[in-house]
Amino acid sequence: MNIPGNVDLQTGDIDFKGSIVIQGIINEGFSVRCSGDLVICNGIYNGRINSLGQCIVRNGIVGENCVVRAKGIVQAGYVEYATVISAEDIEIAGYSLFSTLKAKNKIIVKGKRYRGIIGGTAHAGSGIDTISVGSVMEPYTYLQVGVDPILVEERERKDKKIEELLWFRNRIEQAILSFTSNDTSFDIENLSEKERQKLFMLIRQMKRLEETAEQLKVSVAEISKVLDSERQHNPRIKVRNVIYPNVTIGIWESVFKIQKIDSYCSFFYNRQRREVVRGSY
Structure with a gap:
């Protein structure tokens, strides 16, 4: 062009x-x-x-x-x-x-x-x-x-993403705990259908965030190994x-x-x- x-x-x-x-x-x-x-x-x-x-x-x-x-x-x-x-x-x-x-x-x-x-x-x-x-x-x-510096920049970017994911994960965990915070004898059957759907959705979201964070941690570890190998x-x-x-x-x-x-x-x-x-x- x-x-x-x-x-x-x-x-x-x-x-x-x-x-x-x-x-x-x-x-x-x-x-x-x-x-x-x-x-x-x-x-x-x-x-x-x-x-x-x-x-x-x-x-x-x-x-x-x-x-x-x-x-x-x-x-x-x-x-x-x-x-x-x-x-x-x-x-x-x-x-x-x-x-x-x-x-x-x-x-x-x-x-x-x-x-x-x-x-x-x-x-x-x-x-x-x-x-x-x-x-x-x-x-x-x-x-x-x-x-x-390209790998360092990538590692820093992924570290920051991990922090963000874990922050959201903790917020979701707090939301999940709010269902049981006022009742020590929590029973899911006591929740309404709408509340159960919301709880299950929060649990799925938290699991996805944890899985994504773990994948990024593996990637960060691999980058660190490459950076260490360059010291030769x-x-x-x-x-x-x-x-x-x-x-x-x-x-x-x-x-x-x-x-x-x-x-x-x-x-x-x-x-x-x-x-x-x-x-x-």
Whole structure:
């Protein structure tokens, strides 16, 4: 599918089974979903993208309300104040400014005018390679590797769902107990037909909620096993030029805080010392 201009009021939101090429920009408030690859020849401003293939943005991904999700690689000219999530890699030709980057595998920021990752957060499963981190203004910047952020996000979402299900389950249990709270010699035969139907319905609902919660708990346990197995790898953060103070490096549960300007370096987890250490680029 080819869109010769912008995604705006004329086109509306787009949901297409297949690949899409957009010649213009995606304007604020509009969304694009596709089951294939997505190519945007210009940029995105506060739009929402969900691609089951790769997503290529020739110019910028911009805006606090801008969210780009793709199952394939995400390539962009630059990213400002946006959220970019990829189930593979994120590749940025320019820089990332106060953005949230999450990639299952790698994040690569090639840099423009020696600007790399400035402010915000970057999470990657296997590694981050950037020209620089932070700036002379020392904005807080957090980089983390070693943990698949896509799986972490999924686990957090399922944990939250479990909490919601158990909350509803407890409310239903209270409703069930209300049938017997005023009578220690409770006998279901003393209930009216309408009350018995309501009681049986509540019991069935509670059982369904418990079963769904247990299924989610099993899924959460499986995700945790996968995350633990990824600790066999050796994730690394590489900085080709300069890293500034007020940057925090995270690898698994260990952190390393940058106190002074450094350059041409890398950071990895030393298993013997059980901490993040600095190495050469």
